Structures are given as structure tokens and as C-alpha cells.
Amino acid sequence: MDDQFCPRCKTTKYRNPSLKLMVNICGHALCDNCVELLFVRGSGACPQCNVPLRRSNFRLQLFEDSFVEKEVDIRKKVLKDFNKKEDDFASLKEYNDYLEMVETIIFNLTNGIEVEETKLQIDQYRKENQDLIKKNRSKLSKDEQYLEMLIDLEQQEHDHYYKTLLNEELEAKKAKVKNKEALINELMFSDLPAEHILASHKREMAEEEAVKKAKPPSAFSTGIKIGKQNIFEPVKKPTDGKLYVYSEPTMEWLGPEPPEEDQLQDFGYLSHIRATTEQEKGGGFDSIISCQRALQDAFCGLYFSSLSLDSVTNKSRHNMDVS
Amino acid sequence: MFSTSTQLKYWIFSGTTEINQLRSEINSKFISGQLAQHMGDKKPDSFLTVEEETKIRRHYEYVLKEFCTKFQPPMPRYVLGTAMAYVKRFYLRNSVMDFHPKDVIYTCVYLACKVEEFNISIVQFVSNIKNDAKTATDLILSQELLMMHQLNYHLTVHNPYRPLEGLFIDIKTRCPEISDPESLRPAADEFLDKSLHTDVCMIFAPSQILRSILILIKPYMNGHHRTHYAANKLLATGGKEHLMKTIEHVKRIKYMVKNTEMLDRDEVKQIENKLELCRNQENNPNSEKYRQKQEELLEEEEDRRLKKCSKMAEEELNARRQLIGL
Numbered sequence: 174m175d176d177q178f179c180p181r182c183k184t185t186k187y188r189n190p191s192l193k194l195m196v197n198i199c200g201h202a203l204c205d206n207c208v209e210l211l212f213v214r215g216s217g218a219c220p221q222c223n224v225p226l227r228r229s230n231f232r233l234q235l236f237e238d239s240f241v242e243k244e245v246d247i248r249k250k251v252l253k254d255f256n257k258k259e260d261d262f263a264s265l266k267e268y269n270d271y272l273e274m275v276e277t278i279i280f281n282l283t284n285g286i287e288v289e290e291t292k293l294q295i296d297q298y299r300k301e302n303q304d305l306i307k308k309n310r311s312k313l314s315k316d317e318q319y320l321e322m323l324i325d326l327e328q329q330e331h332d333h334y335y336k337t338l339l340n341e342e343l344e345a346k347k348a349k350v351k352n353k354e355a356l357i358n359e360l361m362f363s364d365l366p367a368e369h370i371l372a373s374h375k376r377e378m379a380e381e382e383a384v385k386k387a388k389p390p391s392a393f394s395t396g397i398k399i400g401k402q403n404i405f406e407p408v409k410k411p412t413d414g415k416l417y418v419y420s421e422p423t424m425e426w427l428g429p430e431p432p433e434e435d436q437l438q439d440f441g442y443l444s445h446i447r448a449t450t451e452q453e454k455g456g457g458f459d460s461i462i463s464c465q466r467a468l469q470d471a472f473c474g475l476y477f478s479s480l481s482l483d484s485v486t487n488k489s490r491h492n493m494d495v496s
Numbered sequence: 497m498f499s500t501s502t503q504l505k506y507w508i509f510s511g512t513t514e515i516n517q518l519r520s521e522i523n524s525k526f527i528s529g530q531l532a533q534h535m536g537d538k539k540p541d542s543f544l545t546v547e548e549e550t551k552i553r554r555h556y557e558y559v560l561k562e563f564c565t566k567f568q569p570p571m572p573r574y575v576l577g578t579a580m581a582y583v584k585r586f587y588l589r590n591s592v593m594d595f596h597p598k599d600v601i602y603t604c605v606y607l608a609c610k611v612e613e614f615n616i617s618i619v620q621f622v623s624n625i626k627n628d629a630k631t632a633t634d635l636i637l638s639q640e641l642l643m644m645h646q647l648n649y650h651l652t653v654h655n656p657y658r659p660l661e662g663l664f665i666d667i668k669t670r671c672p673e674i675s676d677p678e679s680l681r682p683a684a685d686e687f688l689d690k691s692l693h694t695d696v697c698m699i700f701a702p703s704q705i706l707r708s709i710l711i712l713i714k715p716y717m718n719g720h721h722r723t724h725y726a727a728n729k730l731l732a733t734g735g736k737e738h739l740m741k742t743i744e745h746v747k748r749i750k751y752m753v754k755n756t757e758m759l760d761r762d763e764v765k766q767i768e769n770k771l772e773l774c775r776n777q778e779n780n781p782n783s784e785k786y787r788q789k790q791e792e793l794l795e796e797e798e799d800r801r802l803k804k805c806s807k808m809a810e811e812e813l814n815a816r817r818q819l820i821g822l
Contacts, residue, residue, distance in 0.1 A: 277821050286820075427499040428703065445668040464665060470654070471662030474498040474701030476738050478745070479510050 177237070179204035181211075181220050194234040199224045200243025200283075202234055244283045251279055254299050256309040352378065428475030431468045437461055442468065498701050502650035507585055507698060512752075515695055518588055520546045526591035530776070543774045548767045549592040555764045556597035557583060557693055564605060567624050571614050577655035579608035580692045582647060588698075589646050594776045595639075602632065603639040611651045635781055656688055656702040663706055684709040691753045700749055707742065708749040 177194060178185040184204055186192050193205040201221040203211070211217050212228035219226050236242055255275045262268040281291045299306065313321070356374050363370060437443050442464055449460045498504060509515050527543045544552070557580060564576040582604040583597070602625060609616050618637065622629045644651065667677045687709050691697070696705055777785040 273821075280821070424497065425499045426497075427701070440669055442665055442669045445665045467658050467662030467665060469497065469662070471659040471666060471703055471706065473659075473703055474504070475703045475707065475742060477499070477504070477701040477704065478741065479508050479699050 179207055181207045194239075195231040196234045196239050196242040196246075197226045197230050198243070198246050199226065200239050200246070202239045202242075203231075240283070244279065247282045248279050251275065251282070251295070253310075254295065254306055256306060257302075258309060258312065258314055261305065261309075348381075426469075426473050427477045428472045431465070431472040434461060434465060437464055437468075498654045498703070501652060501654055502648075503652070503654050504701070506648065506650055507581075508701075509698055511699060512695060515588070515698060516546070519549065522587075522589065522591050523549060526594055526776075530593075530774075542770075544593055544767065544771060548770070549587075551759060551764060552592055552767050552771060553583070553587055553597055554693060555759055555768075556601050558759070559598070560601040560605065561689075561692065563601070563624070567605075569616075571609065572612070574655045574657045575605070575608045575612045575614050577657060577692065577697075578612050578653040579605040581653040581655075581697055582608060582643070584695065584698060585650075586643065586646050593771060593774055595779050596771070596775055599635055599639065599781065600643075603636050603643050606636050607640060607643055607651070608653075611653075631781065654702045656691075656706040659703045659706045660684060660688070680709070687753065690756065691749070694752045694756055696749050696752050700745060704742070704745050705749055708746040708753070710746070 177192070179192070179194065179202065181203060184192055184206075189204075194202045195205055195208050196202050197219065199219050199222050201219050203220070207220075208228065208231055211220065212226075212231075215229075216225065216227050218224065234242055236245075252275070255271075255278075257271060259265075259268050262271065278291055278295065281287055352374075356370070359370050359374070360367060432440065432442060438461075443460060446460050446464045446467075449458060509518075523544070523546045530543070560579060560583065561576060564571060564579065579601070583601060586595075586600060586604065587597075606618070606621055608614075609621065618633055619629075622632045622636070625632045664677055664681075671677075684706075688705070691705055777783040778789055780786050
């Protein structure tokens with residue numbers, strides 16, 4: 174975003190945070206101040222390519238690359254005429270060829286390849302298909318139809334939801350009034366003591382409430398069904414498969430067992446090796462390591478006997494070597 | 497650890513017989529290959545015999561050791577050990593006549609420097625070689641990959657030097673009877689140096705080679721202490737059977753190291769002259785053939801690169817055409 178700048182007045186986004194870049198059909202950007210300055214009279218030429226432009230055609234640059242803006246512009250214009258639908262073709266292949274042709278035209282126009290010829294092609298097409306274009310302009314494409322249908326459905330559901338909400342509220346009010354009347358009537362005509370009546374009435378009310386609450390709502394207010402879709406649930410972890418069990422690596426010494434690490438200190442091996450200096454300790458070195466390594470090397474392979482090597486493996490080994 | 501290493505798995509052999517057999521196989525293979533290639537130009541007796549090959553290889557092992565000891569900055573001993581092991585392994589799979597050892601040894605040392613983490617640049621390395629620096633650099637770098645391939649990428653070598661330190665620690669800790677173990681060191685070093693020129697590192701484990709110094713340095717300590725140490729302390733866990741076996745191994749190693757013949761200088765020179773005539777000229781950096789081959793390789797590479805470039809350009813063009821829709 175740092176290189177967003179007006180090519181005319183060289184203002185950058187950094188120097189003027191409220192900078193707005195505008196583009197016109199030629200695809201060259203200008204900041205809104207320059208547009209106001211240059212197009213006081215409503216029309217003028219692009220300072221970069223000298224194409225005559227109208228002020229009303231300027232709009233905000235959405236994409237960083239103004240080339241994309243230009244392409245979008247041209248696409249909009251071309252598609253106004255090339256508005257055939259899939260139903261207008263006999264086969265899918267023809268429809269695809271048609272789409273291919275449209276893309277080629279758009280590409281040519283944006284990249285300035287054979288502009289004149291392409292324009293002629295467009296004109297010719299427009300003449301040939303005048304009726305169809307007019308007819309299709311009023312028609313909606315399949316995608317648009319589907320979208321409209323979706324919007325309709327949503328609207329319906331929304332209305333329905335509000336209606337039910339209103340109904341419920343009304344009914345609740347009615348029920349309250351009814352209850353009150355019933356209570357007063359009972360107090361007036363019954364022989365039972367007043368406290369008893371009040372208590373039983375309260376119990377009844379509570380029961381009713383409980384029944385209402387027991388019926389859980391089946392959908393959120395947004396229309397998503399509760400419980401049925403679990404798209405937001407995390408992926409279940411696989412529970413089967415064995416857990417890793419650590420087993421100590423075994424060393425084959427081919428010789429007597431060298432002393433263990435704790436034996437080095439106890440038997441006094443370490444007193445025969447240069448002590449670790451402070452600096453070396455800081456670096457993580459310990460004389461135990463070198464001492465143990467030297468001893469291990471001194472013991473390892475002592476009982477080894479080359480004669481015991483299997484003669485068969487020996488042979489195969491040599492073959493491998495030579496190859 | 498040696499017990500799980502590729503050294504044990506692939507580069508330890510049952511004995512000198514097996515190693516010699518491998519060497520003679522390589523020798524005859526090379527000779528028959530050359531004879532087939534040069535139909536009658538060369539006679540079979542103009543090539544080196546296995547014994548002559550061994551002599552020349554041993555001679556260059558001494559050269560390598562000399563080079564390493566004089567190397568500036570001084571290099572640790574285990575680099576030398578590793579380089580030596582590389583030379584031995586390399587000539588188990590290649591004939592001396594195929595690759596002249598005077599070139600191979602430097603590559604081995606250079607590779608060993610890298611593997612043993614003795615950090616040195618090629619410029620610094622080459623300054624230790626008397627020859628022209630540029631040709632030496634070219635040679636080493638061009639041979640390096642081949643070398644690794646020939647070694648089957650088994651680059652870790654277990655040398656007896658670290659175990660030696662371990663043994664000294666062990667002696668000092670468990671055998672305080674031995675009054676001055678450090679006095680054994682010069683003799684031990686000398687023995688290990690000598691063992692480098694034998695095939696023991698391809699038959700025994702490094703710890704076994706090292707144990708032989710205990711028997712060897714008899715004059716430095718009295719017999720009682722020696723057996724005491726070797727038998728009761730060091731091998732106590734293994735039982736008598738292991739003890740006997742180890743002593744047998746140690747004796748074999750001692751025999752092999754002690755019985756290395758000295759090389760006759762004049763004879764080596766003679767063999768070298770003979771080698772100059774019969775070596776594979778394709779791998780001789782001074783020969784016309786080598787240059788031709790290198791040029792061919794270079795051209796091939798160039799060709800491949802050009803082809804690749806043109807192919808890429810074409811693809812791009814096609815992609816562009818498709819995009820435009822032509």
C-alpha cells in the first residue's frame with residue numbers, strides 16, 4: 174500500500190492519509206483532488222494517455238492494480254452486449270466456445286491487442302443479435318434466479334418468525350388475564366381458605382411454565398437448525414491406536430561393559446581427566462561426557478572377532494562393495 | 497560406537513588372506529579390462545603385479561604420513577588415521593594402476609580433514625603441496641566425489657586414538673600399582689603409528705589394536721603388573737574364554753605390526769617407472785587423454801545446459817501463446 178500514489182501530483186497515502194484514488198475507463202489512476210482540478214468542466218483528457226474522459230465515469234479504485242480496474246470496466250461493458258445464456262445454445266461445447274470468445278475479446282481490449290478489429294467484431298455481433306440482446310437484458314441468468322430465490326426464502330422465514338413471536342406474546346397476555354380472572358373467581362366462590370387457593374394457583378402456574386420451557390426451540394433466530402448441523406464442532410480425535418511406550422535403547426558393546434555414568438565419579442575415573450573450566454561449563458560441556466566416551470571406545474569391540482563374521486554375509490558384502 | 501558402525505559391517509575382513517584375495521581380484525580385473533580395450537597394444541607382463549601394487553601403495557602411505565606430520569597448521573593424529581583408512585579402503589576397490597596414489601593420497605587427506613572436523617580451506621590445504629596450486633586444487637576437488645562414492649559414503653572411521661585416552665584413564669583408575677602410566681605413552685604412540693602401515697585396521701577393532709600395546713611394552717613394567725592388569729582387571733567381566741581370545745588377537749596384531757618389511761627405495765623407484773607406463777591414462781591429469789575426457793565432460797555439460805535453456809525458452813513461449821489464445 175506504500176506505493177499508492179497519484180501519478181499527477183505525486184501525493185502518497187503516507188503524506189495524505191485521506192487520499193482517494195479514482196480510475197476511469199482507461200485504467201489510469203488519479204487522486205480525487207486532481208480529478209476535481211482537471212475536470213472542472215465535466216470532461217477532459219487523461220493526463221497519462223490522453224484519452225477523452227468524463228468526470229461522471231470516475232469511481233473509487235478498489236484494486237491495488239489499476240490494470241485490474243480497467244479490465245473490470247471493460248468486462249462490464251462487453252458483457253452488456255454479450256449476454257447470451259446457456260439456454261440459447263444447442264450444446265455445452267458451443268456455450269463454452271462462446272464464453273471463450275468473450276474472454277478473448279476482453280483480453281484483447283484490456284491489453285490493446287487488435288483493438289480496432291475487436292471493436293468491429295463487437296459491432297457486428299451487436300447487429301446480428303440485436304433482438305436476442307434486448308430480450309436477454311430483461312431476463313435473469315440462472316445464478317441470479319437462484320440468488321433471488323434464496324433471498325425470497327430468507328425473507329419468508331423471517332416474516333414467519335416474527336409472526337409466531339407476535340402470536341406467542343398475544344397468547345401469553347391472554348393467558349395471564351384469564352388466569353387472573355380464574356383466581357378472583359375462585360377466591361370469590363370457593364369455600365377453601367384463601368392461602369390454600371393462592372398456593373395451588375401458584376403451583377399450577379409453575380407447571381404451565383415448565384411445560385412451555387420443556388419444548389426447546391428448534392432453530393436459532395438466524396434460521397440455523399439447532400443440533401442438526403454440527404459444522405462448528407471440532408474434528409473428533411482418533412482414540413484408537415497404541416500409545417508410544419519408551420523403551421531404553423540397548424547398546425551392543427562386543428566387549429566388557431564400560432562403567433556407568435555414576436560410577437565414573439565413585440571409582441575416581443574423573444580424577445584422571447582434565448577438569449572442566451568455567452567457560453566450558455558455561456558452554457554446556459562436562460568432563461563426564463568425554464571421559465565416558467573415551468572409556469566406551471576403549472571397551473567397545475574388544476571381544477570382536479572378524480573370524481566369526483558369517484562367510485555368506487561376507488560374500489554378499491563384497492559383491493555390494495564392488496558394485 | 498564401533499559395534500554398530502559401517503566400519504564393522506562393511507570394512508572388516510576375516511584376515512590377510514581375504515584382503516589379499518580382494519586385491520588380486522581388483523588387479524586382474526583392471527588388467528583384463530585394459531587388455532580388452534587396447535587389443536594387443538600392451539602385453540600382460542607390462543602391468544604391475546599384486547605385490548608391486550602393494551609396495552607402491554605402502555610407499556605412498558609413508559608419503560601421506562610425512563605430508564600429514566609436516567602439515568601447517570599441525571593436524572590432529574586422527575585425521576591421519578582416517579586418511580590412511582580411506583587410502584586402504586579405496587585401493588580395495590580400485591587398482592593402483594587405475595588411480596595413481598600420488599594424487600589419491602591428497603584427496604584422502606582433504607576428505608579426512610572435513611570428516612574429522614579439522615576445518616581448513618582448500619587454498620590453505622593446497623599451500624602444503626609442492627605442486628602447482630591450481631592443478632592440485634582441480635584434481636582434489638574433482639576426485640573428492642569419486643572418492644566418497646568409492647568409499648560407499650562410509651566416511652566415519654573409528655581410530656584407536658580416543659580409546660587410547662580411555663585406556664590410560666582406565667589404567668590410572670583401576671591399576672594404581674602401575675606407578676607411571678604416562679611413561680608408556682611414547683611407546684604406545686609409536687606402536688599405533690606403525691600399525692597404520694599394516695592392514696590391522698581392516699581386521700581388528702580399534703580397541704583390540706590398542707590393547708596390544710600392553711603386551712608390547714614389556715620393558716616398561718614388570719611382567720607381574722602387566723598380566724595382573726590385563727587379565728584380572730580389564731577382562732574380568734568376560735571370563736577366561738574371552739581373555740584367551742583377546743590375548744590371541746593381540747598376538748596376531750603384534751605379529752602383523754612387527755613383521756612389516758622395510759621398503760627398498762630403488763625397487764620402489766623402478767616400480768614407479770613401470771607404473772608410469774601402464775597406468776590408466778584416462779585418470780592421469782598430465783595426459784592428453786585425461787584432458788580430452790575432461791573436455792568431453794565439459795562439453796556434454798554445456799550441451800545439456802544449452803538444451804535445457806532452449807527447452808525452457810520454448811516452454812515459456814508456448815505458455816505465452818496459450819495465454820494469449822493463439
